[in-house]
Structure formats: structure tokens, C-alpha cells
Amino acid sequence: MRIILYLGKGGVGKTTVSASTATAIARRGGRVLIMSTDVAHSLADAFGVELSQTPIEVEKNLFAMEVNVLAEIRENWNELYSYFSSILMHDGADEVVAEELAIVPGMEEMISLRYIWKAAKSGNYDAVVVDAAPTGETMRLLGMPESYGWYSDKIGGWHSKAIGFAAPLLSKFMPKKNIFKLMPEVNEHMKELHGMLQDKSITTFRVVLNPENMVIKEALRVQTYLNLFGYKLDAAIVNKILPAKSGDKYLQSLIDIQQKYLRVIENCFFPLPIFRAGQATAEVINPDRLYELSQEMFGDKNPADVLYTNDRTQTLEKVDGKYVLSLYLPNVEVQKLNVNIKGDELLVDINNFRKSIMLPNVLIGRKTEGADFEAGNLNITFAN
Ligand SMILES: Nc1ncnc2c1ncn2[C@@H]1O[C@H](COP(=O)(O)OP(=O)(O)OP(=O)(O)O)[C@@H](O)[C@H]1O
Ligand SMILES: [Mg+2]
Numbered sequence: 001m002r003i004i005l006y007l008g009k010g011g012v013g014k015t016t017v018s019a020s021t022a023t024a025i026a027r028r029g030g031r032v033l034i035m036s037t038d039v040a041h042s043l044a045d046a047f048g049v050e051l052s053q054t055p056i057e058v059e060k061n062l063f064a065m066e067v068n069v070l071a072e073i074r075e076n077w078n079e080l081y082s083y084f085s086s087i088l089m090h091d092g093a094d095e096v097v098a099e100e101l102a103i104v105p106g107m108e109e110m111i112s113l114r115y116i117w118k119a120a121k122s123g124n125y126d127a128v129v130v131d132a133a134p135t136g137e138t139m140r141l142l143g144m145p146e147s148y149g150w151y152s153d154k155i156g157g158w159h160s161k162a163i164g165f166a167a168p169l170l171s172k173f174m175p176k177k178n179i180f181k182l183m184p185e186v187n188e189h190m191k192e193l194h195g196m197l198q199d200k201s202i203t204t205f206r207v208v209l210n211p212e213n214m215v216i217k218e219a220l221r222v223q224t225y226l227n228l229f230g231y232k233l234d235a236a237i238v239n240k241i242l243p244a245k246s247g248d249k250y251l252q253s254l255i256d257i258q259q260k261y262l263r264v265i266e267n268c269f270f271p272l273p274i275f276r277a278g279q280a281t282a283e284v285i286n287p288d289r290l291y292e293l294s295q296e297m298f299g300d301k302n303p304a305d306v307l308y309t310n311d312r313t314q315t316l317e318k319v320d321g322k323y324v325l326s327l328y329l330p331n332v333e334v335q336k337l338n339v340n341i342k343g344d345e346l347l348v349d350i351n352n353f354r355k356s357i358m359l360p361n362v363l364i365g366r367k368t369e370g371a372d373f374e375a376g377n378l379n380i381t382f383a384n
Contacts, residue, residue: 001120001125001126001127001128001202002126002127002128002202002203002204002304003116003120003127003128003130003196003197003202003203003204004018004021004127004128004129004130004203004204004206004303004304005129005130005132005138005203005204005205005206006018006021006129006130006131006132006206006207006208006237007132007135007138007205007206007207007208007222007226008134008135008207008208008209008215008218008219008222009134009135009209009214009215009218009219010134012208012209012210012215012239012240013208013210013237013239013240013277014131014132014134014208015036015038015042015043015045015046015131016046016239016284016290016293017206017208017237017239017277017293017297018034018043018129018130018131019034019043019046019047019064019131019290020284020290020291020293020294020297021129021294021298021303022034022062022064022127022129023059023062023287023290023291023294024291024294024295024298024302024303025061025126025127025129025302025303025304026059026060026061026062027061027291028302028304029061030061030126030127030304031061031063031124031125031126031127032061032062032063032125032126032127032128032129032304033055033063033064033065033119033124033125033127033128033129034062034063034064034065034128034129034130034131035064035065035066035067035115035116035119035128035129035130035131036051036065036066036067036130036131037067037069037112037115037116037130037131037132037133037138037141038131038132038133038134038137039069039070039108039133040133041066043064043066043131044066045285046284046285046290047064047285047286047287047290048285048286049064051064051065051066052065052066052068053065053066053067053068053071053072058287059287062287063125067111067112067115069108069111069112072111073107073108073111109137109140109141110186110190112141113141113190113193114186114189116128116130116193117189117190117192117193117196120193120196120202121192126304127304135218135221135222139222139225142197142225142226142229142231143229197231198230198231200232200234200306200309201306203231204234204235204306204307205226205231205232205233205234206233206234206235206236206237206307207219207222207223207233207235207236207237208236208237208239209236209237209238209239209265210238210239210240210241211238211240211241211257211258211259211260211261211262211264211265212258212261213261216261216264216265216268217345217356217358219236219269220268220356220357220358221358223269223313223314223357223358224314224357224358224359224360225360227313227314227315227316228316228360232308232313233272233308233313234272234273234306234307234308235272235273235274235275235307235308236265236269236272236273236274236275237274237275237276237277237297238262238265238274238275238276238277239277240277240278240279241258241262241276241277241278241279242254242255242258242278242279243255243278244259264354264356267353267354267355268355268356268357270329270355271308271310271313271328271329271330272308272313273307273308275297275298275307276296276297277293277296277297278296280293310328310330312328312376312377313327313328314326314327314328314357316360316362316363319381321384322369322381322382322383322384323362323363323366323381323382324379324380324381324382325346325357325363325379325380325382326377326378326379326380327348327355327357327377327378327380328376328377329350329355329373329376329377329378330376332350332351332376333351334350334351334373334378335351336349336350336351336352337349337350337371337373337378339368339371339380341359341367341368343364344358344359344364345357345358345359346358346359346363346368346380348378348380350378363382366382366383366384367382367383368380368381368382368383369381369382369383
């Protein structure tokens with residue numbers, strides 16, 4: 001069983017690449033479910049069919065669904081929601097404000113994750129491909145399994161406090177079903193899913209990007225945050241590449257810019273494999289076109305496989321009380337090394353190639369204290 005998650009900035013082609021990957025897996029004979037966790041669904045447009053919470057078979061072996069988080073909250077979590085808004089109102093909040101605040105932070109992410117967990121555990125599929133929302137939201141989603149324990153304890157805590165001190169007043173608001181019993185159960189599911197997401201033989205994270213400056217920065221941020229959470233990328237997919245040459249001057253200048261950023265991508269994501277897809281002239285909106293795109297990207301490779309098997313890429317650790325960022329750079333002989341920080345970006349110049357890393361929040365504003373290169377790892381120490 002494999003879980004494949006595509007991440008990246010808005011509009012880069014996550015939905016298209018996810019749908020294309022799922023189609024390729026299905027046509028190789030694997031049973032695959034593609035699931036959209038983005039509230040702004042566009043998976044249905046990519047296949048040209050209607051989708052809902054219940055998976056439908058788009059073609060042989062290819063199942064698709066869209067998670068509808070808000071409907072799920074209304075249907076199954078409504079009691080918890082009204083309970084919270086009642087407590088907030090009891091504490092003096094205005095009704096509208098209370099209702100808005102009562103959408104517990106993390107609830108949407110938790111619901112999406114439970115769908116991934118359910119599909120992965122169902123035994124119905126060889127692969128589950130997740131078409132996620134743009135970076136920020138998906139990072140919250142992926143950080144969720146780790147914080148869920150804290151979160152459910154907190155909810156449980158509020159609940160027992162409310163029962164202890166305000167039971168007579170609150171009794172009319174108390175949920176009829178005991179949803180609090182569900183919390184530990186969900187906690188178990190979250191723990192299990194977290195283990196699955198961190199297991200490289202099960203879960204694969206891939207970043208989709210275009211040869212453009214801001215998009216590359218966002219993709220590097222994806223890499224940094226995945227590493228922080230203990231998740232690993234196995235490939236970068238560069239989408240919407242223009243043809244290498246054009247007789248048209250205007251188009252050629254756009255191509256030249258793209259070529260420059262393609263080189264930046266090759267340096268920055270080294271040693272990860274990079275897969276490429278050209279800018280299509282027709283819309284990619286049916287399984288045949290999606291399959292063609294997958295052929296262009298992956299060729300003979302099966303996109304259900306783990307595409308980068310080396311475990312080492314980038315790690316952040318505390319060594320003797322100091323942060324050390326390690327970058328794995330195999331087969332690089334360092335003759336000239338220069339490390340600089342520019343805002344939230346770490347620029348590493350090695351010989352004549354430049355690698356850029358987006359710093360996680362804990363490192364922003366710190367100075368580097370030194371760097372050494374050992375056994376293919378560049379270790380950069382940050383001052384406290
Ligand atoms: N290789 C390609 N050639 C031509 N058009 C493409 C290609 N890849 C994606 N597109 C088009 O670009 C648009 C954005 O693609 P898509 O919806 O897949 O991106 P996304 O990253 O999922 O966006 P969002 O962040 O909004 O979910 C769509 O109209 C899609 O059809
Ligand atoms: Mg999308």
C-alpha cells in the first residue's frame with residue numbers, strides 16, 4: 001500500500017500531476033484512489049466528471065473522491081461544534097462570534113487526515129494519491145498528527161472542567177452523543193497515520209513546481225518543513241516547461257528565464273530526482289491526456305514506486321544546545337564553500353553552484369557559526 005502526496009504553491013499543477021499519477025498507476029494495473037483534500041476542489045475538472053465524498057470509478061482501477069470537510073463537520077461533528085459555541089456564549093461571547101470561534105482550529109485538517117487513514121486502511125487500494133491544498137494549509141494538515149494528542153487532551157480538559165464547575169448551567173447544551181469518547185479513538189488513528197506518513201516505504205511526498213522564482217522558494221519551504229516534521233521528499237516535478245527554442249522573440253525571452261530557473265532547480269533539489277512536464281497547448285482534462293502527461297513525466301518509471309531511496313537529504317538537530325543543519329551532498333568535492341543568510345534564505349555556494357534553503361522559523365534571525373563537510377554531509381552550526 002502506498003500513499004502519495006503532492007505539495008506546492010497554488011496553481012503550479014498539483015491537481016493535474018496527482019490525477020496524471022493516479023491514471024498512470026491505474027493503467028499499470030494498480031487499484032488507486034485519488035482523493036482531494038483541498039476545499040477548493042478542482043479534481044472533478046481534471047477528470048471531467050462529478051465527484052463526491054463517495055469514491056467513484058472513473059475508469060478501470062481508478063477511483064476518485066473529494067473530501068467535503070464542511071459537510072462532514074455539519075453532519076458528524078455538529079454536536080461538538082454547538083457545544084463549543086455554547087461554552088463560548090456562556091462565557092459572554094456574542095453568538096455570531098462564538099459560532100465562528102467554535103470551528104476548532106485543526107478540525108478541518110483532522111477530518112481530511114481521517115479520510116486518508118480510512119482509505120489507506122480499507123485494504124481496497126494499492127495506492128492512495130492525495131491532491132492537497134496549496135502549501136500553507138497542507139503543512140498544517142501534516143503537522144496535525146503530531147499535535148493531535150495535545151489537542152484532544154485540551155478538548156477533554158475543557159470538557160471535564162465544564163462538567164465539574166458548570167454542569168448545572170451547561171447541561172442543556174451538553175452533546176447528546178458522547179463525542180468525547182470518540183477523541184481517544186481518533187487519537188489512535190492519528191498516531192497510526194503519523195507512523196504511516198513517516199514510513200518511507202508507505203508514504204511518498206513530492207513537490208510540484210514551475211521554473212519561476214517565487215514558486216521555487218515555496219517548493220524549498222515545502223522541503224524544509226517536511227524535513228522538520230520528519231517526512232521526506234522523493235522527487236521534484238517541474239511542470240509547465242516551455243519548449244527549448246522559439247522563433248518568436250517574446251516567447252524566447254520567457255524561455256530564457258525558465259532555462260535559468262531550471263538550472264536553479266537542479267542545484268537546489270540535488271540529489272533528488274527531477275521529473276519534467278512541458279506546458280501543454282491543450283487543456284489536460286481527461287484520463288487520456290493525463291496519461292500522456294504521466295508518460296512525459298515518468299517515462300518507464302512507475303510513479304507508485306519510491307523514486308528516491310536514499311534516506312539522507314536534510315536534517316535539523318540540536319547538538320550540544322545548538323542548531324545544526326545538515327545537508328546531504330553526495331559526490332560533491334568542496335573546494336570553495338561560502339554560506340550566507342539573506343532574510344529567511346540560506347545561500348550555500350559550493351564550488352560554482354549555489355544551493356538555497358528556506359530557513360524554518362526557529363533559525364530565522366540567527367547567525368551561522370561555522371560549517372564543516374564530513375562524509376558527504378555539509379553541517380552548518382547556528383549561534384544561539
Ligand atoms: N502541463 C500543463 N500544461 C498545460 N496546462 C496545465 C499543465 N499543468 C496544469 N495545467 C493547467 O494549469 C491550471 C492549474 O493546474 P492545477 O489545477 O493542476 O494546479 P494546482 O496546483 O492544483 O492549483 P491549486 O493550487 O489551485 O489547487 C489548470 O487550469 C490546469 O489545467
Ligand atoms: Mg489543485
